[in-house]
Amino acid sequence: MPLEIVRNDITKMKVDAIVNAANSGLQMGGGVCGAIFQAAGARELQAACDKIGHCPVGGAVITEGFRLDAKSIIHTVGPIWRGGSQNEERLLRSCYENSLKLASDNGYESIAFPLISSGIYGYPKEQALQVAVSAISAFLMEHEMLAYIVVFDKKAFRLSEKLFNSIDEYIDEHYVDEQTMIFSKRDRRYAEMQSELAPKSQLEVLQDRSLEDILGQIDESFSERLLRFIDEKGMTDVATYKKANIDRKLFNKIKNSKTYTPQKKTIVAFAIALQLDLDKTNELLNTAGYALSNSSKFDVIVRYFIERNNYNIFEINEALFVYDQMLLGA
Structure with a gap:
């Protein structure tokens, strides 16, 4: 980077x-x-x-x-x-x-x-x-x-004491360790199995069908979705990769290869550069098979800044560094 x-x-x-x-x-x-x-x-x-x-x-x-x-x-x-x-x-x-x-x-x-x-x-x-x-x-x-x-x-x-304490409180409130997540997933899967045994209402069937239709239309690669977001934000390619703390060669590789999937930290860096909200950030991550999770301190810290509309990538990296997490960029 x-x-x-x-x-x-x-x-x-x-x-x-x-x-x-x-x-x-x-x-x-x-x-x-x-x-x-x-x-x-x-x-x-x-x-x-x-x-x-x-x-x-x-x-x-x-x-x-x-x-x-x-x-x-x-x-x-x-x-x-x-x-x-x-x-x-x-x-x-x-x-x-x-x-x-x-x-x-x-x-x-x-x-x-x-x-x-x-x-x-x-x-x-x-x-x-x-x-x-x-x-x-x-x-x-x-x-x-x-x-x-x-x-x-x-x-x-x-970090400043105020920022450090604020992030610490946010992590305490939102971070869930992996062992807790395992039990949580088991409980959720049990509830889903119980739900599957019950007959679905007509509304639920229509909702499921609508979701399948929507998912069927999602065929953009990560590269295509990223370039669309850049256009929608009215930004240039150069301004985007520089604000994302991304190397020009890597950006060109992403742009010219629909099948290339960068690391999660790189995708999040683009989301920060484009000032995407949480929904759009997850949308961009999903095109590459990633998602933000409460079982990752990296993800929780990123969410902390996005929820507060703080898109200063270097300040985010300072916080990630203090918590021994990978930094945004590439």
């Missing part, structure tokens, strides 16, 4: 460029900066940085990746948090924008970021993440590139 949040060691990311949360003097520091210097080869990287000499806050410069899997290291200097009144947000956004532009100018197709300024520089993690996602997603709407936000562990990543 074009923008993905991953839990990993940024020095081990196999991308064209990794981003270093640097200081203005481009000297080896602690935290992420120190880890990158050590992994790349501290002596060689420091010598390359010394040749550049300086980088302003919000700016970005580039060096070789040396011993890293990445071709290059983009060094950017984040702002120190001073309460939010010293242009911190604008400067932090510039870090991402300038780093992405530098990667694009070098013809790179993938880049990995740490959560800039959220360590010793004290930028509140929740706000730092919002700036990162906003800046990167805006860039990706105009460019084709894979971008990663890399966090080392969950302690470095959290």
Whole structure:
């Protein structure tokens, strides 16, 4: 997927460029900066940085990746948090924008970021993440590139307390574990068998026949249904796959193959991009043999956001990440 949040060691990311949360003097520091210097080869990287000499806050410069899997290291200097009144947000956004532009100018197709300024520089993690996602997603709407936000562990990543509590309450109310579902299905099947033994009224027969007629008319493939929804929403293909956090190559594969069935997370991503309600979302899922279920935390979290008309795919992915679920997109 074009923008993905991953839990990993940024020095081990196999991308064209990794981003270093640097200081203005481009000297080896602690935290992420120190880890990158050590992994790349501290002596060689420091010598390359010394040749550049300086980088302003919000700016970005580039060096070789040396011993890293990445071709290059983009060094950017984040702002120190001073309460939010010293242009911190604008400067932090510039870090991402300038780093992405530098990667694009070098013809790179993938880049990995740490959560800039959220360590010793004290930028509140929740706000730092919002700036990162906003800046990167805006860039990706105009460019084709894979971008990663890399966090080392969950302690470095959290939802707002209000949102977390709200989702937690919703999960408690709606989530049903698999064992409960097994018994529930048995009870439901027993009720259905009892119902089948009873004679049907004329109205029920007509209703069943009408349902069969309707089902008989449903012959659209997933691809056809998706393209119809895109047309009905008045959206372009490009706007749709970018808002869905879907790679252009995968979208073209879906569009040009009526028989191809993507993963469930990809279909849900399209539903979010198209701002489909729950009925339409299930309609799209059904064409590929899927459905939303209360026995899946992924499904329950997705339902939480759709029911509240919140179609911000990156905010949904933040929540899914916190709950160790697969992310939307591909």
